[in-house]
Ligand SMILES: [Fe+2]
């Protein structure tokens with residue numbers, strides 16, 4: 157017993173080292189552009205973006221209520237999660253009723269279409285999104301939950317039973333009308349494709365998921381990575397975009413770059429592996445706007461490489477089924493101004509009043525539970541958990557909503573006991589990270605794509 161504090165300190169140190177070594181695996185394939193300095197000179201300058209309006213939503217995590225919303229296993233799943241699965245159908249309906257009135261050329265959905273890749277959920281959500289908009293084309297990519305998922309189950313009062321999931325070929329068949337049939341090119345090694353949603357604009361719809369590593373009886377891989385063959389295909393297509401004078405945007409499920417200090421240290425599986433390399437590749441070929449999901453937060457981050465003329469913006473949108481239930485409107489004008497607006501689902505059929513409060517409380521309660529579980533593992537006292545868990549949960553919710561305003565005291569350890577203070581000593585940077593809003597603003601933003609400057613307007 158006398159050695160317990162020393163053992164715990166060693167455990168914390170081990171955790172920190174493990175958290176820091178999250179990016180294992182081989183380096184990506186070597187690219188043509190750094191090895192062939194003439195390549196960029198032979199290519200025309202990136203084309204101007206055409207005037208275009210589009211909608212972005214992500215992580216609808218559709219769950220057909222017929223798969224069961226009761227029983228001990230469903231209760232446990234919900235308790236340990238932040239998604240309002242039982243309301244996913246209603247929330248998608250509410251989103252559709254708002255989106256269908258918007259002028260839009262196309263709609264992007266950045267993955268996690270389903271709870272856990274259940275075939276029935278894919279079939280239902282594919283049918284549902286056909287009514288999202290009267291005229292706009294829809295483009296989807298898979299998320300980490302969507303393909304070959306060993307956790308595809310239905311729930312009963314006794315527990316859970318496996319149901320059919322989908323293989324990659326079936327995913328592209330189910331969503332054939334949402335990018336795959338319309339593609340200019342498809343990557344034979346993944347579910348990535350390139351489409352031209354409006355004349356002059358190529359959409360790089362990238363499958364960053366590792367469904368090929370999912371195994372029966374295991375957990376689906378949360379991490380994201382591109383294979384060497386996908387990266388070679390991607391560079392070939394980026395060169396073609398330049399040769400054909402097409403402007404380019406990209407979408408993928410995983411974050412392109414870190415969205416807060418500590419993102420890669422603590423939650424590296426939410427940023428694509430080799431993120432610097434991938435961001436540099438896209439930026440080198442003139443992709444300036446990348447739309448992502450996965451962490452369920454409203455957050456925009458910009459990456460500027462010193463030797464490249466333009467930055468790249470990673471525009472992460474929060475999940476439809478996690479507070480604040482956002483979707484975004486993007487308008488690019490002919491003068492190369494990109495305006496990003498955000499909207500939030502505030503009412504659903506069964507909750508015409510009070511839905512936003514319900515959704516926030518749902519996210520708060522789920523996060524409080526997760527924070528308490530984590531603190532308990534570190535032997536923090538009951539009183540310490542009562543004091544620390546709400547502070548951790550408020551930081552996390554601030555990050556979900558975006559445009560975080562850091563309080564004077566990020567986390568107070570007063571009265572939390574020695575283990576509470578020790579946990580905070582080692583992991584305060586995570587809470588600080590959630591309270592830190594890396595530039596630019598997250599919910600309302602105007603980017604001047606010619607001067608690479610931006611501002612946060614107050615008037616919309
Ligand atoms: Fe998700």
Ligand SMILES: [Fe+2]
Nearest residue numbers: 268299300450
């Ligand atoms: Fe995800």
